[in-house]
Amino acid sequence: MKKRLLFIASTLLLGGCMQAQEDITNISIMHDFEIPTALPFEVDQKQTIIDIQHVDGIHQYITSYDNDETGQFLKYILSQHQTNETFVHDTLPHNDRYDEIFQLDNGTILYYLEGTQTQSIYWAEKDNYVATFTYMLRDTDGLGDYKLEVDELIDLVIQVHHS
The missing domain is CATH 1.20.5 (Single alpha-helices involved in coiled-coils or other helix-helix interfaces)
Known part of the structure; x- marks a missing residue:
């Protein structure tokens, strides 16, 4: 039995x-998005990951760019929540959680954050996406001579932003 x-x-x-x-x-x-074509460092490896754990949850598209010799590493992350109407508002940095704010000519607000090991820039994209570029160096304690100018991160945003 x-x-x-x-x-x-x-x-x-x-x-x-x-x-x-x-x-x-x-x-x-179906999602449509751009990836940058001009990067601020030479790229040895590029990888794209599509992360959809639940159809009604968060959809993430992560493209990473890597230079093995210098250790430079850049991640471009697009995130969208299918059912949470406040996802963009909740995800973007607020008040003291960013170092500087920039505005593109089309009015898009960019939130810049800088740490000892990373530089990041966030913005809201069309269709309730939150987009992020995060730059870092592998196996180091800081960015040192490889720190990017903020304008280089903003240029990446301009390459991929849908106005």
């Missing part, structure tokens, strides 16, 4: 999993 019950339970679970898999494969998700 136990073997039969276990077989029936596993068959039902397996059938449920297969149905869930069929539902997921039939969902089409």
Whole structure:
């Protein structure tokens, strides 16, 4: 009796999993975004990851650029929450959580943050996306001579921003 019950339970679970898999494969998700073409350092490796853990949750598109010799590393992250209407407001830095604010000619506000090991710039993108460029050096205690000018980060934003 136990073997039969276990077989029936596993068959039902397996059938449920297969149905869930069929539902997921039939969902089409369309997003359109640009990636930068001119970077402030030579790139040896580029990788793009699409992170969608739940269809109704956060969708993230992460492109990383790496220079093995210098250790320079840049991440471009686009994040969008499918159901949270305050995601952009909640995700962008507020009050004392940024070092400087810049404004593009089209009115887009950029939030710049600088730490000892990273430089980041955030902005709201169309369709309720939050976009971020984060620059760092691998295996070091600070940016040192490789620190980017803020204008170099802003240039990256201009390359990818949808106005």
